[in-house]
Amino acid sequence: MKPEAAREAPLPPEALLSVRDLRIAFADGTEAVRGLSFDVHPGEVLAIVGESGAGKSLTARALLGMLPRGATRSGSIELQGTTDLAAARGRRIALVPQDALSALSPVHPVGDQLAAAVRSVSRVPRKEARARAVAALERVGIPDAVRKARAYPHEYSGGMRQRAVIAMATINEPDVLVADEPTTALDEERRDQVLKVLAEQREAVGAALLLVTHDLDAVRRHADRALVMYAGRLTELGPAERVLTRPLAPYTAGLLASLPQNATPGRRLPTLPGTPPTPDGLPPGCAFAPRCTLATGRCRHEEPEPRELDGRLIACHHREEA
Template identity: 85%
Template sequence: MADVLLSVRDLRIAFDGVEAVRGLSFDVRPREVLAVVGESGAGKSLTARALLGMLPPGATTSGEIRLRGSLDLAAQRGRRIALVPQDALSALSPVHPVGDQLAAAVRSVARVSRKEARVRAVAALDRVGIPDAVGRARAYPHEFSGGMRQRAVIAMATINEPDVLVADEPTTALDEERRDQVLRVLAEQREAVGAALVLVTHDLDVVRDHADRALVMYAGRLTELGPAAAVLGRPRAPYTAGLLASLPEHAHGRRLPALPGTPPAPGALPPGCAFAPRCPLATEVCHRSEPEPQQVEDRLVACHHWAEVPHPAVELFQVTRHASA
């Protein structure tokens, strides 16, 4: 399709023969924000790393990931696709000034002088709102605050104007004010360079406020994929409903429920639908047959009983508070 920038088809990621991502397919369109959500262990970060050709040692993969038609992801990393990491302090070298690191990123993809690379590095720090960019370019990462470090890695990711940014939990460990600041800077820089954004997050408020589409993952597979407003406004997958039910805004005087049980380990998946042991709608077919993603209205849904998910869907998991509570 002409409007597809990044295409993922039947992606499988395994360790010692055990699949952690299982047959995942999706597209990313130019300039859109695709949020990838799900509980820990769903395969979100592994998927993000696969997009960059940065999987950990021991991982084996199959399927296809194409960026503008090319399968050579490693050659495009830093140029056409770039990472905004979760831990900015670990992503930055502690022994080199921040400006030098940004300049090195420039020279890794462009034949420019050290002076020109330095000028671009200072300009990038200035664009993300770091005051006294000339002076701060000479500072080391430990001399930056947490929020400033996160701005610096956004500057590094966008300095070569990539087509796709991959942000893996970019606001983890930041308070609400700094979270909003970082997300605003990320949005501004994405718009400035015209990039699409794959945003890995557990924060559904972030998805609601910043994403065009949402990909909900469970046990390494697609559970629901569609317009973010529609997926969060009226989910068709029980798992999505369970995530939403845990938000404080749905309490209404009742005890907030947690999803029953825990996600299965990759090597211990139940037969049939992996979510069936935790799902209030599960029937015999769910325990026997794993549902394939199917087109439902404006989205893809992998659920045998999507038509039975009520509206509002959070009622599937809400629990009335006991009178003594």
């Protein structure tokens, strides 16, 4: 976890990863991600947040060249000069998946799988790859790593499996880690443990982190910047502390108000009315307008474009007119 002063420090101007006008469409022509642009800077933690269906995980998968069958991508994704995402995967950009159990092969020892990840990008002897696998397991806090490297995933606890996939993602010291909902379905104690290990390993290899999550508390504690998505588009992007304490977008404010920890004792917990639209059921204008108490006629007919305001990006007509 970074100190508050570090979070407010200015980011370097150069981008490690640049995404411009990213669009992801399905075979029927509906777009699930619609014109998304952002940068990831060296060493930073950028969190992507929003309700289910916002396009967060699709965006993360696009960065790794791992879109589902039938989905197509347009726009540009550049990782320090390269656009060959498949070639960069595992070497310069790596995934920490949501489901550690399904991410590991049940028929191969965990150490063999980590060693294979090493040999997939480096022509090193098997003995050296094996030694690096054991060292990676030790780094993430797995006890008796030599013996555990010979064990199969079903012989690991759930928390140890999650540590193992973090070890696999960081074993080749990538420039960017993409963590797609790494704490989903974990209890609070295991969630904190996983986030701590992820933060330690990210810092150990000097990687930037793109954290896809529903957990706004994790964003507050671990992220430098937060990108709020709604219906496949950017709603708000800025320093995490300011986005979470002084949101500019009505959607961001609604998300935060609905958190139990922000409830006023004795009062009913506010909720966002309605549900997010599906990609094939987008309303005209701003996609959030049907759920927004501040929506005007302009909101219902004209989609807002992101613009800079108070050191962040925001897409909201209300803020343009305020």
